[in-house]
Amino acid sequence: MxxxxxxxxxxxxxxxxxxxxxxxxxxxxxxxxxxxxxxxxxxxxxxxxxxxxxxxxxxxxxxxxxxxxxxxxxxxxxxxxxxxxxxxxxxxxxxxxxxxxxxxxxxxxxxxxxxxxxxxxxxxxxxxxxxxxxxxxxxxxxxxxxxxxxxxxxxxxxxxxxxxxxxxxxxxxxxxxxxxxxxxxxxxxxxxxxxxxxxxxxxxxxxxxxxxxxxxxxxxxxxxxxxxxxxxxxxxxxxxxxxxxxxxxxxxxxxxxxxxxxxxxxxxxxxxxxxxxxxxxxxxxxxxxxxxxxxxxxxxxxxxxxxxxxxxxxxxxxxxxxxxxxPYNMTVGEMLHHTGKATKLIKLQDDKNIGHAIEIMKANDISQLPVFKGDSLVGYVSESKLATPLFEGTIDLNDNINLVMSNDYEVVSLKTPLQTIQNQLMLGKTIFVSDDDGNIVSIVTFTDIVGYIAGA
Incomplete structure (x- = not known):
């Protein structure tokens, strides 16, 4: 060679x-x-x-x-x-x-x-x-x-x-x-x-x-x-x-x-x-x-x-x-501002009935509704969690909202990096957002993230 x-x-x-x-x-x-x-x-x-x-x-x-x-x-x-x-x-x-x-x-x-x-x-x-x-x-x-x-x-x-x-x-x-x-x-x-x-x-x-x-x-x-x-x-x-x-x-x-x-x-x-x-x-x-x-x-x-x-x-x-x-390199607050969702939170008091909750969600075109006892968040209701028991007749529109309320949620601040909650949202977790004083001011869904990215 x-x-x-x-x-x-x-x-x-x-x-x-x-x-x-x-x-x-x-x-x-x-x-x-x-x-x-x-x-x-x-x-x-x-x-x-x-x-x-x-x-x-x-x-x-x-x-x-x-x-x-x-x-x-x-x-x-x-x-x-x-x-x-x-x-x-x-x-x-x-x-x-x-x-x-x-x-x-x-x-x-x-x-x-x-x-x-x-x-x-x-x-x-x-x-x-x-x-x-x-x-x-x-x-x-x-x-x-x-x-x-x-x-x-x-x-x-x-x-x-x-x-x-x-x-x-x-x-x-x-x-x-x-x-x-x-x-x-x-x-x-x-x-x-x-x-x-x-x-x-x-x-x-x-x-x-x-x-x-x-x-x-x-x-x-x-x-x-x-x-x-x-x-x-x-x-x-x-x-x-x-x-x-x-x-x-x-x-x-x-x-x-x-x-x-x-x-x-x-x-x-x-x-x-x-x-x-x-x-x-x-x-x-x-x-x-x-x-x-x-x-x-x-x-x-x-x-x-x-x-x-x-x-x-x-x-x-x-x-x-x-x-x-x-798209995730921003805070939750910045994303809410971009999507126009940083507005007054629509909520329900815990002494209301299921029919009232459905009316509020329908009137405001929302699928999830936070439930409060006074000024404190105690849970939320969603269309998906209401549908099955209503069809099966296990609940009535006059029943108290507590019968179908879920407390499986997390609370984050407006300053929380968006990327830290993306996995929870993809898994269907419900996320509420609080301001600097601890007041609940908004709710974030996976649909919000998708909508923001699509329009980014």
């Missing part, structure tokens, strides 16, 4: 660079992206996995038949698992529970053992994925802890691989290098190499709101981390692989704009990448908008979109998170 490789590890790297066209049409700078998801395992992390393991073998830290242990957001794990599959090692990976199910399933498909830990705990908490991975490595015989955050072979992999590859592909014909920042290996290693051959190059990191990295670079102060949904960017620790001296600037982004851009990359550019890629592109566009003169900007797109089919590429997940518009 004329051209082939010995195994899949040999084809890591040499990923293409393409120009963005539609999504970056409104900026004067040219934005180029390096498609790291075209590595055989779908991410840039295969570069560091290969180098970390090879260095561990060379130093004698990883012996034949040993177990590789790592705390990972999923991509490094796939790279390590791929190498382990080819060379006969076992793997144990620890992931925080915010990682996509696709990442977890990918690792298990390689035969790895996967431990899932809580996301919202402090880094030094014994339940954190950092702590659990370290503990597993310490208690597993013949194991090697890859430790991508503090093992400088991570950074070295990019000095030896990613940086030279980019320079060879571009001839140094660009002005700004950008990527998301997590462990710091990509930006520090690639940035160091590129600056050694391109002294005028600017290296710009992309960080997410809630991370402590960019705020520390700007102020020198350690802020309190808070939660975010994006995977692969941002940290609540300072990894040894992150060399702040390499970085010339930071751009901060948020979850929603990152996810929306990720989907645009697919629908407008044909680029099937993950959420951190969308984040990096948002950051690049924002940085380009801040420039006085157009520049050539090169951006790393770290991983594949096939890891996020249940999240970013799932319309329902995006709607539930408020990341894309939905």
């Amino acid at each position: 004329k051209k082939f490789n010995q195994n899949v590890i040999d084809v890591i790297g040499n990923t293409p660079i393409v120009r963005l066209n539609k999504v970056a049409a409104n900026v004067e700078s040219d934005i180029y992206v390096k498609l790291e998801y075209m590595n055989p395992g779908g991410s840039i992390k295969e570069r560091i996995a290969k180098h970390i393991i090879e260095q561990a073998i060379e130093r004698g830290d990883l012996k034949p038949g040993g177990t590789i242990v790592e705390g990972t957001s999923g991509n490094t794990g796939v790279g390590l698992a791929m190498y382990a599959a080819v060379h006969g090692y076992k793997c144990v990976f620890v992931l925080p529970d915010k990682q996509s199910i696709e990442k977890i399933n990918n690792l298990r498909a390689f035969g790895a053992k996967v431990v899932v830990t809580p996301t919202n705990v402090e880094p030094d908490d014994p339940r954190s994925y950092y702590s659990v991975a370290k503990r597993i490595a310490e208690t597993t015989p013949n194991s090697f802890y890859a430790n991508q955050y503090y093992n400088l072979d991570n950074q070295e992999a990019h000095i030896r691989s990613t940086g030279p590859e980019i320079f060879d592909q571009t001839g140094g014909d660009f002005d700004v290098f950008m990527c998301g920042v997590g462990t710091g290996g990509t930006i520090s290693g690639t940035g160091k190499y590129l600056k050694s051959v391109m002294p005028e190059l600017k290296v710009v990191g992309v960080d997410i709101e809630g991370s402590i990295l960019a705020p520390f670079w700007r102020t020198g102060e350690v802020v309190e981390a808070h939660g975010y949904v994006l995977e692969g960017i941002g940290e609540d620790i300072f990894p040894d692989n992150l060399d702040f001296s390499v970085i010339d600037d930071f751009v901060m982004i948020e979850d929603k704009e990152s996810f929306v851009m990720t989907r645009r990359l697919l629908t407008e550019e044909g680029i099937y990448a993950g959420g951190s890629s969308g984040a990096a592109v948002v950051g690049a566009i924002r940085y380009a908008e801040s420039l006085d003169t157009p520049k050539k900007i090169l951006v790393i797109l770290p991983d594949s979109g096939n890891r996020y089919t249940g999240k970013i590429y799932n319309d329902q997940w995006m709607r539930d998170g408020g990341y894309i518009d939905s």
Whole structure:
């Protein structure tokens, strides 16, 4: 055979660079992206996995038949698992529970053992994925802890691989290098190499709101981390692989704009990448908008979109998170206002008879009628619950309404998000709405929701 490789590890790297066209049409700078998801395992992390393991073998830290242990957001794990599959090692990976199910399933498909830990705990908490991975490595015989955050072979992999590859592909014909920042290996290693051959190059990191990295670079102060949904960017620790001296600037982004851009990359550019890629592109566009003169900007797109089919590429997940518009992304009060139903509630006192209730429903063209005792809601009657006993003759029009009244209902406020009650309504639950003073002011039915959506 004329051209082939010995195994899949040999084809890591040499990923293409393409120009963005539609999504970056409104900026004067040219934005180029390096498609790291075209590595055989779908991410840039295969570069560091290969180098970390090879260095561990060379130093004698990883012996034949040993177990590789790592705390990972999923991509490094796939790279390590791929190498382990080819060379006969076992793997144990620890992931925080915010990682996509696709990442977890990918690792298990390689035969790895996967431990899932809580996301919202402090880094030094014994339940954190950092702590659990370290503990597993310490208690597993013949194991090697890859430790991508503090093992400088991570950074070295990019000095030896990613940086030279980019320079060879571009001839140094660009002005700004950008990527998301997590462990710091990509930006520090690639940035160091590129600056050694391109002294005028600017290296710009992309960080997410809630991370402590960019705020520390700007102020020198350690802020309190808070939660975010994006995977692969941002940290609540300072990894040894992150060399702040390499970085010339930071751009901060948020979850929603990152996810929306990720989907645009697919629908407008044909680029099937993950959420951190969308984040990096948002950051690049924002940085380009801040420039006085157009520049050539090169951006790393770290991983594949096939890891996020249940999240970013799932319309329902995006709607539930408020990341894309939905008819349900409003309050109950706003929906009632739009449908013109935010009017005085028609109601019945509990001393009235069934015939009176039917007359009120007929006169007002309504199918449900709340029943009050004084100012307090005690139940409701509906056409559907009246029909059968009337036909069967088990009730009379002169009977008190309490004989057919139902108390199977819920009360929500005008400020309740509509999406929180949609399932109850679809199941036929009756929902009453109260104002800020606790007064019942309206009733919501599934018909109201359907009518609103149809007219939206």
